[in-house]
Amino acid sequence: xxxxxxxxxxxxxxxxxxxxxxxxxxxxxxxxxxxxxxxxxxxxxxxxxxxxxxxxxxxxxxxxxxxxxxxxxxxxxxxxxxxxxxxxxxxxxxxxxxxxxxxxxxxxxxxxxxxxxxxxxxxxxxxxxxxxxxxxxxxxxxxxxxxxxxxxxxxxxxxxxxxxxxx
Numbered sequence: 001x002x003x004x005x006x007x008x009x010x011x012x013x014x015x016x017x018x019x020x021x022x023x024x025x026x027x028x029x030x031x032x033x034x035x036x037x038x039x040x041x042x043x044x045x046x047x048x049x050x051x052x053x054x055x056x057x058x059x060x061x062x063x064x065x066x067x068x069x070x071x072x073x074x075x076x077x078x079x080x081x082x083x084x085x086x087x088x089x090x091x092x093x094x095x096x097x098x099x100x101x102x103x104x105x106x107x108x109x110x111x112x113x114x115x116x117x118x119x120x121x122x123x124x125x126x127x128x129x130x131x132x133x134x135x136x137x138x139x140x141x142x143x144x145x146x147x148x149x150x151x152x153x154x155x156x157x158x159x160x161x162x163x164x165x166x167x
Contacts, residue, residue, distance in 0.1 A: 003031065004041040004095055014046050014105045018120045023103075025160060026124045030131035033156045038085040041095040042134065044127075045102040052104040067107040068126040072099040076136030078148060101130035124163045128156050 005024050009015045023044055031040065047055070049065035056062045056069060074088060082088060088096045103126050105119075112122040132152055139146040157163040 003028065003039045004093075005044065006041070007044045007046065009046045010051050011048055014048065016105070016119075019046055019105065019123055022120050022124045023127050026127035026156075026163070027131055029156055029160050030128055030135070033152075033159065034079075034132075034135055035081060036096075036135070038089065038096045039094065041090070041093065041097045042131070043100040045100070046105050047102060048106040049104050052102055052107070055102050065104055065107060067104055067111060068130045069102040070099065070130040070133035071101070072134045072136070073097050074099075074136075078132070078135065078137040078145075079152075080136075098131075099134040101127070101134070103127070103130070118162075121163055124160065125153065125157055128153050128163075 005027055007020050007023055009019075023046075027042055027044075045051075045055075052067075052069060053063065053065040056064065056066055059069065059071070076082070085096055090097055103123065105123070108122040108126055109119045112119040115122070129149075132149055137145075137149040137152065139149045
């Protein structure tokens with residue numbers, strides 16, 4: 001059984017040719033890099049700043065747009081996968097529902113310009129970032145957790161053609 005990646009565009013004009021392939025490639029790279037051996041299900045919403053602002057307000061009571069939001073299904077420990085995934089699998093699908101992510105393509109494009117790289121690279125980086133959240137990584141502190149997460153993001157991005165920091 002294969003991992004299921006459900007990508008939804010809430011605004012048709014956001015459907016850029018590179019988005020779906022980049023998101024899928026980066027999700028699989030994170031699963032591989034983290035050693036996830038079970039088929040998973042991940043839901044991805046591609047929206048704009050208005051859409052992500054509404055979700056940010058509804059879920060976090062923060063009334064501003066952001067680049068990516070992550071909604072993990074489970075409380076996992078970063079870098080420590082469950083020994084037995086059976087308790088995490090959906091009995092109907094046989095998949096592990098890792099969670100949902102929401103990416104603002106509008107914000108990704110603006111950040112790409114700001115950082116001097118492509119929108120494709122930015123979407124990839126945001127996908128990697130969100131996937132690590134779904135797998136238990138966090139950056140709430142400015143210390144070790146953030147360093148650990150940033151290091152994983154960079155390592156995984158560097159392993160994917162076109163995702164390294166080079167312009």
